Amino acid sequence: MTDEGNPELKRVETIYDQIAPEWDGRQGLVERLLMGRAMRESLAGVLHGDVLEIGTGTGPTLALLAENARVTSFTGVDLSQGMLDQAQRKSSGLPFPVELRRMEAGQLHFPDAAFDAVTASLTLCTVPDPALALREMARICKPDGLIAVLEHVRARNPILAGIQRMLTPLQARMLGCHLDRPTDRLVRDLGFRVELDTTRFFGIFHLIVAKPPASPVPS
Numbered sequence: 301m302t303d304e305g306n307p308e309l310k311r312v313e314t315i316y317d318q319i320a321p322e323w324d325g326r327q328g329l330v331e332r333l334l335m336g337r338a339m340r341e342s343l344a345g346v347l348h349g350d351v352l353e354i355g356t357g358t359g360p361t362l363a364l365l366a367e368n369a370r371v372t373s374f375t376g377v378d379l380s381q382g383m384l385d386q387a388q389r390k391s392s393g394l395p396f397p398v399e400l401r402r403m404e405a406g407q408l409h410f411p412d413a414a415f416d417a418v419t420a421s422l423t424l425c426t427v428p429d430p431a432l433a434l435r436e437m438a439r440i441c442k443p444d445g446l447i448a449v450l451e452h453v454r455a456r457n458p459i460l461a462g463i464q465r466m467l468t469p470l471q472a473r474m475l476g477c478h479l480d481r482p483t484d485r486l487v488r489d490l491g492f493r494v495e496l497d498t499t500r501f502f503g504i505f506h507l508i509v510a511k512p513p514a515s516p517v518p519s
């Protein structure tokens with residue numbers, strides 16, 4: 301890990317370590333009420349081959365992969381060992397190998413083009429530098445592989461965007477999460493070749509399925 305000297309990473313890690321045991325109940329409610337369970341099911345359905353997830357948390361996506369016969373392995377990384385410990389409970393009995401490792405999304409310790417599918421759910425809102433994390437996701441994904449991002453983003457509606465901007469300082473303090481990041485635009489600006497972008501809840505939640513950029517993303 302290289303986050304030892306980064307106070308923001310340490311702060312976020314501590315928050316998620318503390319909240320880990322109650323995360324599923326809390327997040328499950330948000331998912332049901334705002335995002336809808338179908339979005340995560342769709343995410344789980346598009347993954348295939350050797351899958352890497354950044355910010356895997358307690359493993360809500362992993363838990364849905366039992367039904368997906370196209371997945372051959374799952375590697376989940378997260379800053380928080382507490383969250384990974386919860387995910388570990390969901391990994392037994394799955395029909396493919398599961399590896400869970402503590403790792404920072406901005407510096408993934410995997411070779412280039414190591415995975416068939418690289419995914420992130422509700423994590424690019426929390427990492428300190430989403431562009432850096434997306435570059436790393438592109439680097440470790442095979443050139444014809446799949447990038448799948450499930451995320452809440454800044455609303456197009458100015459009133460909703462204003463509410464998100466107002467709530468973000470509190471949300472960032474409590475969970476390290478930024479409600480108002482334009483992650484859907486960032487994905488396109490970085491050159492990811494978007495094949496599908498479905499939205500929910502006033503266009504705030506997006507499921508983006510893309511191919512990595514045709515050439516390496518400049519930093």
Ligand SMILES: C[S@@+](CC[C@H](N)C(=O)[O-])C[C@H]1O[C@@H](n2cnc3c(N)ncnc32)[C@H](O)[C@@H]1O
Nearest residue numbers: 316355356357378379380383404405421426427
């Ligand atoms: C909002 S939770 C989402 C977890 C899970 N993906 C889900 O959908 O429920 C964000 C997760 O990202 C992790 N995280 C935050 N910053 C990170 C970073 N820089 N590198 C790796 N993981 C990070 C947190 O520890 C937490 O588990």
